Amino acid sequence: MKAITVETYGGPEVLQLRADVPIPTVNPGHVLVKVAYAGINFMDIHTRQGKYAASVTYPVRLPCTLGMEGAGEVVAVGAAVAGLAPGDRVAWCIAWGSYAEYASVPAARVAKIPDAIPFDLAAASIFQGSTAHYLVEDVAQLRPGNCCLVHAASGSIGQLLVQMANSRGAKVFATGSSAAKCAVAVQRGAAFAIPYDNGRFADRILEATHGDGVDVVFDSLGKATLRDSFRACRTRGLVVNYGNVSGSLADLDPIELGEGGSLFLTRPRLADYMADGPTVQRRADAVFSALLDGALNIDIEGRYSLEDVQTVHARIEAREQIGKAVVCIGGAR
Ligand SMILES: NC(=O)c1ccc[n+]([C@@H]2O[C@H](COP(=O)([O-])OP(=O)(O)OC[C@H]3O[C@@H](n4cnc5c(N)ncnc54)[C@H](OP(=O)(O)O)[C@@H]3O)[C@@H](O)[C@H]2O)c1
Numbered sequence: 449m450k451a452i453t454v455e456t457y458g459g460p461e462v463l464q465l466r467a468d469v470p471i472p473t474v475n476p477g478h479v480l481v482k483v484a485y486a487g488i489n490f491m492d493i494h495t496r497q498g499k500y501a502a503s504v505t506y507p508v509r510l511p512c513t514l515g516m517e518g519a520g521e522v523v524a525v526g527a528a529v530a531g532l533a534p535g536d537r538v539a540w541c542i543a544w545g546s547y548a549e550y551a552s553v554p555a556a557r558v559a560k561i562p563d564a565i566p567f568d569l570a571a572a573s574i575f576q577g578s579t580a581h582y583l584v585e586d587v588a589q590l591r592p593g594n595c596c597l598v599h600a601a602s603g604s605i606g607q608l609l610v611q612m613a614n615s616r617g618a619k620v621f622a623t624g625s626s627a628a629k630c631a632v633a634v635q636r637g638a639a640f641a642i643p644y645d646n647g648r649f650a651d652r653i654l655e656a657t658h659g660d661g662v663d664v665v666f667d668s669l670g671k672a673t674l675r676d677s678f679r680a681c682r683t684r685g686l687v688v689n690y691g692n693v694s695g696s697l698a699d700l701d702p703i704e705l706g707e708g709g710s711l712f713l714t715r716p717r718l719a720d721y722m723a724d725g726p727t728v729q730r731r732a733d734a735v736f737s738a739l740l741d742g743a744l745n746i747d748i749e750g751r752y753s754l755e756d757v758q759t760v761h762a763r764i765e766a767r768e769q770i771g772k773a774v775v776c777i778g779g780a781r
Pocket of ligand 1: 693716
């Protein structure tokens with residue numbers, strides 16, 4: 449089968465499109481899926497760069513077939529799998545191998561897709577939708593009257609966080625690296641969106657909150673913004689550092705959280721918030737139903753082929769991507 453494999457860590461050039469990859473065998477607890485669409489996301493970039501080379505939470509090792517979110521049709525089920533059958537339309541994430549014609553996926557990571565959700569939208573929403581859902585619902589537990597700051601709010605998770613926080617009645621402030629990206633955040637429902645301005649976003653947030661700061665900061669940048677995110681947060685507020693696209697703040701002293709106003713800091717991971725099949729399905733259902741009733745919108749920026757994946761990876765790293773890119777593999781509904 450065709451698949452994109454990685455044998456050494458590095459830039460987009462290490463992605464290899466091969467036509468001779470064996471179709472995976474179906475382990476007892478897995479299902480074999482004919483992949484219709486795979487999503488492309490920043491975690492694929494981190495994986496390709498080697499950031500998970502020693503990860504315990506995400507033990508993806510080389511050589512591997514890249515891609516960890518997708519949607520398609522079940523074509524075979526393992527001997528130990530109950531509740532899934534050939535012909536089922538499913539989506540999944542945090543299981544590697546979706547940049548391929550077939551993927552073997554642990555049954556516990558698979559969600560069924562309602563008929564009204566096409567495969568491309570399911571592939572575009574399952575990973576980042578589930579992530580935004582656990583961040584807003586379980587980690588931050590936003591309530592009406594809360595206010596929060598979403599960094600990189602035109603990014604895939606950023607746009608979903610803005611919309612889900614709004615749906616829970618929170619006021620949302622946002623950041624973005626360009627006027628066009630800030631405009632996307634406002635279009636998604638942010639009260640205002642501002643540039644990072646070398647950390648001076650924190651001063652603007654303090655002004656807007658009468659010196660108090662926000663209840664929650666969602667920070668996916670890490671090193672470039674985290675200390676100023678502390679400044680933008682209220683006393684005993686919560687800073688959710690869910691990504692490190694600018695690198696990791698390696699020299700953090702816990703005393704800084706005390707000086708910042710007895711702050712809470714968490715570095716959560718989706719795998720720990722969807723530990724079983726029912727949770728995976730519950731989050732997927734919440735995302736799919738919000739898409740169907742119009743509470744949530746995802747722009748699929750482009751439907752690419754496996755040949756285009758290198759280019760899309762390069763664009764994401766160059767910070768040029770706005771909207772979700774999916775790879776059309778088997779296609780159709
Ligand atoms: N903790 C979890 O459970 C979890 C789950 C899924 C993903 N993640 C992580 O969340 C982060 C965001 O994921 P995503 O899928 O939303 O990514 P995305 O759609 O590619 O958005 C990333 C955004 O980061 C900003 N950015 C800042 N510095 C950047 C840089 N040096 N290079 C590229 N972009 C940069 C860009 O917005 P501006 O240009 O406006 O700054 C960009 O839109 C990633 O680190 C990903 O691994 C975490």
